[in-house]
Amino acid sequence: MNLTVDIGNTHSKIACFDRDVIVDCISIENQDQTGISEWILKREYSNSIFCSVGRISENIMTAIKRQSPKVLYLDRHTPLPFRVVYKTPDTLGYDRIAAASGAIKDFPGEDVLIFDFGTALTIDFVSATGEYRGGNISPGLNTRFRSLHDYTAGLPFVKSNRNYPFLGEDTESAIVSGVQQGIVFEATGYIDTYVKQFPACKFVATGGDSSYVAGLISKQLILCPNLTLEGLNYILNFNINSIRNS
Numbered sequence: 264m265n266l267t268v269d270i271g272n273t274h275s276k277i278a279c280f281d282r283d284v285i286v287d288c289i290s291i292e293n294q295d296q297t298g299i300s301e302w303i304l305k306r307e308y309s310n311s312i313f314c315s316v317g318r319i320s321e322n323i324m325t326a327i328k329r330q331s332p333k334v335l336y337l338d339r340h341t342p343l344p345f346r347v348v349y350k351t352p353d354t355l356g357y358d359r360i361a362a363a364s365g366a367i368k369d370f371p372g373e374d375v376l377i378f379d380f381g382t383a384l385t386i387d388f389v390s391a392t393g394e395y396r397g398g399n400i401s402p403g404l405n406t407r408f409r410s411l412h413d414y415t416a417g418l419p420f421v422k423s424n425r426n427y428p429f430l431g432e433d434t435e436s437a438i439v440s441g442v443q444q445g446i447v448f449e450a451t452g453y454i455d456t457y458v459k460q461f462p463a464c465k466f467v468a469t470g471g472d473s474s475y476v477a478g479l480i481s482k483q484l485i486l487c488p489n490l491t492l493e494g495l496n497y498i499l500n501f502n503i504n505s506i507r508n509s
Contacts, residue, residue, distance in 0.1 A: 268313035365494030
């Protein structure tokens with residue numbers, strides 16, 4: 264079995280694969296280092312891959328190496344099963360690379376625009392020819408709520424709420440409507456623009472807030488909650504014969 268570990272800004276997503284099929288997966292807050300290690304230690308794996316937007320703790324790294332003889336760290340030197348067309352590939356986030364890999368695996372021969380609704384909202388495009396063309400980054404849903412509170416003198420911190428008016432009726436509903444409508448208009452604007460140039464383009468949503476945001480958008484989004492993990496597994500299998508024992 265393969266182990267895939269994606270350590271994001273706030274959560275770690277972990278999955279166990281039997282070939283291309285997810286056997287088990289979990290999302291754990293990064294603060295729960297013990298919980299992450301304990302989940303990894305539940306079983307043994309033939310091969311493992313991990314990526315991180317920051318530093319990975321020694322405890323987690325030790326757990327991965329203990330349970331798997333072969334470990335692949337996704338970095339700028341890792342061979343990929345697709346071509347990256349990006350001016351600064353060394354600065355491209357590994358989570359974005361993994362998501363692109365998942366899209367190319369799940370939608371071969373198709374243009375795909377990926378929306379990753381997490382701490383940041385990333386929008387990435389992969390072409391029908393199997394190329395990662397680039398993308399954009401903006402604040403994610405909860406980051407927008409948090410920044411309004413942290414960087415203003417009087418605005419409260421509020422959370423997502425499906426029952427909000429289109430036009431705010433008080434300060435709280437004005438924030439909820441402004442933030443949620445803002446991210447909806449942003450996503451639908453991308454969809455409307457891309458479908459003109461790529462009429463058969465698929466629009467995929469992943470990330471921790473993907474289900475919630477997709478429920479606010481009238482445009483059709485294909486929910487792929489484990490896209491990044493699937494992409495990591497695809498990269499791992501692509502490199503399987505060249506991984507050395509840890």
